[in-house]
Amino acid sequence: MFELFVWLAGSVLAWLAADGRGRSRWWSLLSWIGVAFVLVLPSRRHDPAAPTPETHVRCPECRELVRMDAKRCKHCGNRLVPNSAKPDSPYTEVELVEKLMAAVRNDDQEGFNLLLAHGVPAEAVGRIIEYADLYGREYVKAAMMRGRVE
Structure with a gap:
């Protein structure tokens, strides 16, 4: 009778340990051996500190x-330009970059200022600076380095 109680207690402990670590409850069939295996195996629960698209980006x-x-990137030391494109912006990132480049081409500083308020995708900063250099628009280069035009 005592052996049956010990086996039953081991099954319950294995079930609780497996459930707490995100493992299959089938380990409870193995009783005490199951307890040992489940405690040695790594947990399959989601790590809340793991990188997600909402918390991390890739360094360009x-x-x-x-x-x-x-x-700054902690791996290579590259200066990072935050992607400040607002989710309520009426433009997609591609449309915004096209409109910014059109404002540079047409020397429309006021339009450029208005578009810049929507944020510039980090991947497009270098391309817009090169485009401004091609057209000789120094105010655009200065704004992209500062993040805004005055």
Whole structure:
């Protein structure tokens, strides 16, 4: 009778340990051996500190994951330009870049200022600076380095 109680207690412990670690409850059939295996195996629960698209981005230089609010990449030291495109912006990133380039081409500083308020995708900053250099628009280059035009 005592052996049956010990086996039953071991089954319950294995079931609880397996459930707490995100493992199959079938380990409870193995009783005490199941308890040992479940405690040795790594947990399959989701790590809340793991990088997600909401918290991390890839560095454009070295392609390593860095926190979204970082100013420099911790892997290569590259200066990061935050992607400040607002979710309520009426433009997609592609449309916004096209409109910014059209404002540079047409020397429309006021239009450029208005579009710049929607945010510039980090991947497009270098391309817009090159485009402004092609047309000799120094105010655009200065604005992209500062993040705004005055």
